[in-house]
Amino acid sequence: MDANSDASFRDTLKNRLDEVFQEESSDIQGGNKEDESVKASHPLDGLKSAVLSLEWEITQENVHRFIKETKDCLKRYEGDKVFSTFFQVLLALGKYVHKSMKNAHPATGALIKSTFENVTAVIDTGLGEEEKRKLLNKSLAAFRQFKASVLAKKRKAAPEASETAVPEKTIKTVLMELGNRIESELEKMKAEIADIKRKLD
Amino acid sequence: MAFINLKTKEVQVKIVYYGPGRGGKTTNLEYLYNRLKDHIKTEMVTIKTQGDRTLFFDFLPMGLGEIKGYHIKIQLYTVPGQVKYNATRKLVLMGVDGLVFVADSAVDRRKQNIDSLANLQENLSAYGKNLFEVPMVFQYNKRDLAEKGIPVLPVEVMEADLNHKLKAPAFEASALEGKNVIKTLKEIIFNTALTLEHQLV
Incomplete structure (x- = not known):
């Protein structure tokens, strides 16, 4: 060429x-x-991605990432009480998910998402102090309600467990009794076999 | 090596986006797919793990029209960045014509960038190639992290870590925002196509 x-x-x-x-x-x-044509980045992009990942699936990795991102936001907005409270709620939810993993209350994901959406709205729309607090109170109320329902579920589960639970001592006694019974049945069988043998001889 | 069909006058150029996990390779392709829909006649093929990780690879074919009587078709691939999927990475590299190395600018990802480049060299050597033979463009992604208060590696450090011997074209970018995503692609297509030029008789 x-x-x-x-x-x-x-x-x-x-x-x-x-x-x-x-x-x-x-x-x-x-x-x-x-x-x-560079778009302005959003300060909550990392947290958003963590929220969506957690909503997709509760895995150790996703929970850790969510907690880390929430802590980063807490640090970044530590001077602002409203923002800090939002992130504290999210952190508490993250820790709860971390503890409960797949057994977490089914409403956890939705609450994380709605709290995140509220804090995003507060950051994005430049609301006045009163409106900010309104949104925060809404999130706090939802969080309290969620907490109450988690506790109620726990309380409900506890008596059921005690009703059906069998004391360890009882289990041991039953097992011993069962062992003795099997042993005596075996002895009987051995005696029967010996008897049959004798007759055959 | 590019697939050239002399009968149908068609050239298929394979470009692979390589780099550490969570570096933004898939985000690059997703951005391109959304921006260049008219040139992309098929759907982008993407297989992800839960939590947004690429499990196998992404595939995005696009047409460049006719040049010198040949229909140029570009095939963009990403590899899974996670260390454990090396067999897939190696497989995707087979027949590669051009490389985009997507490095993560976050300070704590420095080692992963260096390891990933070493892994690329190792995997290329399985096909008898090396980094100096395949056209390559570096993309220092996630520069937007700095605006969120997350420390990023200075470009000079990234250049020294990754590109001091290769001296390949390099771009600062934010795949999430689309900054320099297309510029990176244009550069790699241009450089790759030039190396194929002599084969087009």
Whole structure:
């Protein structure tokens, strides 16, 4: 390939790439230079991704990530009482999930999501102090209600357990009795076999 | 090596996005898929684990139209970044024409970037290739983390860690925001296509 065709290939390729990609850039973002149209990043992107992962599946990795992201946010917003309280609620929920894992209350995921959505709304919309508190109170009320239902579930489960639970001593006695019975049955069988043998001889 | 069909005048160029787990390889492809839908006639194939990890690979085919009488088809692949999926990574590299190494800018991911590049070199050697032979572009992803208060590696450090010998083109990027995602792709397609030029008779 000579120098002229080299240059022609290079140019054709370059033009084609510009054509394909530039056209698309202007279609979508209204600008021609894709790398210049930088969207502002959201401060809760990491936490959002952790919330969605946790909603998808409760795994050790997802829970750890969620707790880590929540702690990062707590640190970042430690000067703001409203934000801090939101993140404390999320952290408490994260720790609860960590402890309970797959046995966590089925409403946990929804509560994490709604608390996250409320804190995002507070950050994004620049609400006044009173409105912020309203949203926070809403999240706190939901959290308290959730806590109460978790406790009620625990209380309900506890008496059932004690009703059906058998004391260890009883189990030991039953097992001993069963052992003795089997032993005596065996002795009887041995005696019977010996008797049959004798008769055959 | 690119698949060139002289009969149908079709060239298939395989570009693989490589890099450590959670570095943003899939996010790159998802962004491209959303931006370039008109050039992508098929669905993006993606297989993920729960929790957003790539289990096998992502595959995104796109057409560049006709150059020098050949229909150029670009196939974009990602590899699973997690260390344990090396067999899949190696398999995806088979027949690679161009590489995009997506490095994670987060400070705590420095070692993973270096390990992943070493792993790439090792896996390429299984096909008798090395990093100096395959066209490559570095993408220093997640630069937006700095705006969220998360420490990022200075670009000079990343260049020294990864690119001081290769001296390949490198871009700072944020795949999540789409910053320099298309620029990275344009660069790798351009450089890869140039190396194939002499094969197109």
